[in-house]
Amino acid sequence: MTHTIDHPPDVASTPPPPGSPGGGGDGMSRGAELGLMSSTALVVGSIIGTGVFTMPAVMAGAGTSSIITLAIIAVGAVLLGMMFGQLTKRVPTVDGGLYAYSRHEFGDFAGYLTAWCYWITCWAGNAAIVASWVLYVESLFGIENPSAWTNFGIALTGLWIPAFINLAGVRQMAWFQNVTVVLKFVPLLFVAIFGWFFVTSANFGPFNASGGSLYDGVGIAAGVALFSFIGVECASIAAGRVKNPRRNVGRASVIGTAASGLLYVLVTAVIMGLVPHDKLVDDGAPFVAGIQSMFTGAGWVGKAVALVAVISGIGALNGWTLVTAEMPFAAAKDGLFPHSFAKEGRNGVPWFGIVVSTIVASLLMAWSYSGQTGLKVFTYLVYLSVVTVAIPYFFSACAQLAYLVSRRRKVQGWNLARDLSISVVSALFSLWVTFASGYQSVYQAMVLILVGIPVYSFLKARRERLGLVDEPLDQVDDEVVVDLATEPVGA
Numbered sequence: 001m002t003h004t005i006d007h008p009p010d011v012a013s014t015p016p017p018p019g020s021p022g023g024g025g026d027g028m029s030r031g032a033e034l035g036l037m038s039s040t041a042l043v044v045g046s047i048i049g050t051g052v053f054t055m056p057a058v059m060a061g062a063g064t065s066s067i068i069t070l071a072i073i074a075v076g077a078v079l080l081g082m083m084f085g086q087l088t089k090r091v092p093t094v095d096g097g098l099y100a101y102s103r104h105e106f107g108d109f110a111g112y113l114t115a116w117c118y119w120i121t122c123w124a125g126n127a128a129i130v131a132s133w134v135l136y137v138e139s140l141f142g143i144e145n146p147s148a149w150t151n152f153g154i155a156l157t158g159l160w161i162p163a164f165i166n167l168a169g170v171r172q173m174a175w176f177q178n179v180t181v182v183l184k185f186v187p188l189l190f191v192a193i194f195g196w197f198f199v200t201s202a203n204f205g206p207f208n209a210s211g212g213s214l215y216d217g218v219g220i221a222a223g224v225a226l227f228s229f230i231g232v233e234c235a236s237i238a239a240g241r242v243k244n245p246r247r248n249v250g251r252a253s254v255i256g257t258a259a260s261g262l263l264y265v266l267v268t269a270v271i272m273g274l275v276p277h278d279k280l281v282d283d284g285a286p287f288v289a290g291i292q293s294m295f296t297g298a299g300w301v302g303k304a305v306a307l308v309a310v311i312s313g314i315g316a317l318n319g320w321t322l323v324t325a326e327m328p329f330a331a332a333k334d335g336l337f338p339h340s341f342a343k344e345g346r347n348g349v350p351w352f353g354i355v356v357s358t359i360v361a362s363l364l365m366a367w368s369y370s371g372q373t374g375l376k377v378f379t380y381l382v383y384l385s386v387v388t389v390a391i392p393y394f395f396s397a398c399a400q401l402a403y404l405v406s407r408r409r410k411v412q413g414w415n416l417a418r419d420l421s422i423s424v425v426s427a428l429f430s431l432w433v434t435f436a437s438g439y440q441s442v443y444q445a446m447v448l449i450l451v452g453i454p455v456y457s458f459l460k461a462r463r464e465r466l467g468l469v470d471e472p473l474d475q476v477d478d479e480v481v482v483d484l485a486t487e488p489v490g491a
Contacts, residue, residue, distance in 0.1 A: 043256025046231030049316035066221035074261025085250015096330025097236030122324035180315025205277025325353030393430035
């Protein structure tokens with residue numbers, strides 16, 4: 001027996017049951033303004049940030065085998081995007097993407113945990129991106145020996161410009177994203193194609209340069225590669241903003257991830273062939289060295305690379321600022337996140353989530369530049385975002401696996417084998433992300449994840465008061481528990 005509530009629940013806060021079609025399954029209830037091109041740009045822009053400009057040097061430390069590893073990881077990321085597309089077709093309520101998948105299959109707590117972890121990923125990732133972005137801004141404008149206040153001011157600019165663009169509306173955000181993707185993709189594609197005419201085979205170095213076993217080298221390369229593909233899920237997170245999400249989310253995820261992966265592989269290979277291996281592994285600006293080998297004596301190379309990196313970084317921040325509010329918004333509508341995150345402006349933008357997440361990222365940057373801990377904080381934020389994003393990935397893969405092996409799914413031979421393979425690879429992908437982050441990062445991330453448990457307890461209590469969930473009753477020996485709400489007065 002459960003208690004009943006003698007006052008009507010808050011209709012605005014009443015969520016549909018998990019998997020119900022009331023949450024924008026058609027993608028049109030919230031004013032869907034992201035077509036296939038904009039959705040693809042969101043994925044590309046979120047995956048390709050500033051990391052692509054330093055990746056070749058890090059990958060070179062593992063040897064040329066890292067190119068093969070990068071290609072394999074790219075295929076894994078594409079499969080992950082395919083799985084998100086399949087889940088979007090199946091789950092009636094697509095708002096929040098990974099959150100919706102987990103809640104639909106495993107219930108409220110799994111949905112909440114997914115939303116909480118991914119929210120941490122977003123603001124921590126934005127802080128990490130802007131920390132790297134600051135360096136390219138200073139290089140572009142020739143700022144030498146900047147003070148902590150200068151760094152902090154530039155960081156705030158990088159965080160709040162995308163925030164204001166997103167607050168202006170989804171159309172403005174999409175326009176800015178499309179422009180920045182073109183402005184960064186074209187120069188990188190130019191290097192990836194025409195750089196081969198300047199490649200010297202002797203520059204590539206040994207197949208395994210890790211100093212250990214080939215397995216060690218693959219592990220180094222895999223860790224970096226896995227970090228680089230976070231963002232494959234962005235179209236699914238913003239599915240409520242996507243026109244015809246059941247068709248376009250999967251397409252955008254696959255096309256965007258495949259394009260990003262191909263660009264990553266080609267650019268990394270080209271830079272390895274342009275810069276001698278012994279110099280590349282110790283080069284903090286491998287892209288500059290690579291372009292200088294293509295345009296000998298050109299003094300504009302450094303500025304050009306810095307400009308593309310600045311554009312690339314601000315585009316990534318723009319996409320992630322949208323995503324950072326979308327999942328909390330979906331969870332808040334269901335009563336599984338503080339209800340303030342469900343607040344929308346007149347233009348349908350979840351302004352509270354954007355503002356709060358940007359404030360948190362700003363505070364992290366203040367922490368970063370308050371002492372000699374900038375690099376330490378940056379590293380911490382990178383690994384924190386990676387560990388926390390692995391949990392939503394894993395829940396999504398398990399949701400698909402649970403569906404496929406249950407009786408709800410009719411066995412369809414090859415299609416079932418294909419979908420099971422994609423789900424298994426996606427689950428392994430998410431576990432590998434966690435492993436590559438290291439045990440210390442996992443421990444640190446776990447602290448923030450556990451902080452979310454008391455938050456959930458308060459949210460659950462509020463939902464019980466509103467009659468949105470059944471209130472559990474403790475068993476008291478063999479006594480009969482009386483439902484006081486329905487018991488006549490004076491009985």
